[in-house]
Amino acid sequence: MIRLPTLSPLEHLAFVSAGLLVYVVTTRVRRQRRPPYAALAWVLGIAAFPYLGIPIFLIFGTRKVVRPTSDPQPAPQGDWAVLAPPWATRLLAALGVAEAHPQASVQFQAEGDEALRALVALMRSARRTLDVCTYVLGDDEVGAQVAHILSERARAGVRVRLLVDAIGSLKSAHSHDAQLKTAGVQTRLFMPLRHNPRRSRTNMRDHRKLVVADGQHVWGGGRNLANEYFIGSTTEPPWLDLSFTATGTLAVQAHAMFEGDWRLARGLNRNPRIGYAERVRLYEAQALDEGRTLRSDAARPSPDDPTHRAAPLAQWVPSGPDFHDDVLHALLTSAAVHATDRLLLATPYFVPDDGLLEALTLAARRGVRVLLLLPADSNHRLPDIARGRAVREMVEAGAEVRLxxxxxxxKAVVVDHALALCGSANLDGRSLFVNFEAMAAFYGPTEIDWLAQWIETHAAEGTPATATPPSWGRDLLEGMVTSVAYQL
Structure with a gap:
């Protein structure tokens, strides 16, 4: 029989004190911001159950283990800077994000079958390189089709790399290994459960979704590579989702982002030594040397020329532990502050922190039309419970919440007629503060109007949420779930 050591009350108190010290050092010295309710939950958990709470905190509670340096970029001053809102482009430049450029082409896909055709066509077009990053690679028809095409391109001499998140694809990550590895596809799991802790924390997930062909064409959005995002099942239709394809600098920026994730999957000691924006510049110069088409053929822009204003101006907005700041949270909060006409939001999970929620409700109170589109019942029960208080506050402030x-x-956001976002990030603490995420920012009127129309059309199909107070039991449950909202 194993005998556990017995600690005196003084020794137990010393252990609790040490655990709280670890929490303070980790969160304060490393400046890991979290809302008061989350901080209180961790403190109480460590104090009440120190022998369990401390290991759980060290595994799941930390955010940016090594706080990276994100060098500020010069404020956009080029020919195209006049076509984007300065509050957004200057903020992103200050946070180390590569600037926006006009794309050669951009197309959105609303329907699953349309998105699958676009994805397959892009993968099969690869002649030199093909990079794929996904949170989920399904053990199903879509996953098998993707694996088959990746193997096909690898056998044709294309360098193919596949990066799959270890938690997102926990049940299916190795389902296609035999086929992929035999064909010569390079595969990596992002942060597997059992790994060297110096590589980062298990709680940090790569939620980005993108496919880059030859550094020139990119497919991205909110769809994972599994049946429910494209074709559904015999009993269920595919989920409502969005994706897009683009040719131009969006692909170069996605390539630079993927390169950082690919290196990070091998460990912090192999992390890129140059920042994201600098990698983008290097890859852009290489692409231009090779004669690839990166920009729109439009002439020099003019603020008064409608032809130039229609150019598909866009940039990637990556966010996560690989950046010094919480880029997407900063952009969304700033968007809520600067919006004057409309703020349209679509997300499956809505558990914002106090700062973002206050910015959204204040926008609604000052007369901005705030429209929030949510599924009445998502595929995760806990976020549905946690969102209750935030949804009621939005309705009370005058926002339209449609279920x-x-x-x-x-995942999409439209700010006035100036900016639209589409990509992988949900409006919750996990996406905005913990995960590796990426949204494409579009500044062209065609792309903004398309996403706005998509949100408006589906909002008309939903039922309005109410601010009816819940029962005391439901309110208590919401509070308890919200206290761990960072982990949802």
Whole structure:
């Protein structure tokens, strides 16, 4: 029989004190911001159950283990800077994000079958390189089709790399290994459960979704590579979701982002020594040397020329532990402050922190039309419970909150007629403060109007949420779930 050591009350108190010290050092010295309710939950957990709370905190509670340096970029001053809102482009430049450029082409896909055709066509177009990053690679028809095409391109001499998140694809990460490895596809799992802790924390997940062909064409959005995002099942239709394809600098920026994730998957000691924006510049110069088409053929822009204003101006907005700041949270909060006409939001999970929620409600109170589109019941029960208080506050402030009768997985934001976002990030603490995420920012009127119309059309299908107070039991449950909202 194993005998556990017995600690005196003084020794137990010393252990609790040491655990709280670890929490303070980790969160304060490393400046890991978290809302008061989350901080209180960790402190109480460590104090009440120190022998369990401390290991759990060290595994799941930390955010940016090594706080990276993100060098500020010069404020956009080029020919195209006049076509984007300065509050957004200057903020992103200050946070180390590569600047926006006009793309050669941009197309959105609303329907699953359309998105699958676009994805397959892009992968099969690769002649030199093909990089794929996904949170989920399904053990199903779509996953098998993707694996088959990746193997096909690898056998044709294309360098193919596949990066799959270890938690997102926990049940299916190795389902296609035999086929992929035999064909010569390079595969990596991002942060597997059992790994060297110096590589980062298990709680940090790569939620980015993108496919880059030849550093020139990119497919991205909110869709993972599994049946429910494209074709559904015999009993369920595919989820409502969004994706897009683009040719131009968006692909170069996605390539630079993927390169950082690919290196990080091998460990912090192999992390890129140059920042994201600098990698983008290097890859852009290489692409231009090779004669690739990166920009729109439009002439020099003019603020008064509608032809130039229609150029598909866009940039990637990556966010996560690989940046010094919480880029997307900063952009969304700033968007809520600067919006004057409309703020349209679509997300499957809505558990914002206090700062973002206050910015959204204040926008609604000052007369901005705030429209929030959510599924009535998402595929995760806990975030649905945690969102209750935030949804009621939004409705009380005058925002329109619409609940769809089917699962929606799309993530999109439209700010006035100046900016639209589409990509992988949900409006919750996990996406905005913990995960590796990426959204494409579009500044062209065609792309902004398309995303706005998509949100408006589906909002008309939903039922309005109410601010009706819940029962005391439901309110208590919401509070308890919200206290761990960072982990949802």
């Amino acid at each position: 769809l009768p089917r699962m929606m997985h799309a």
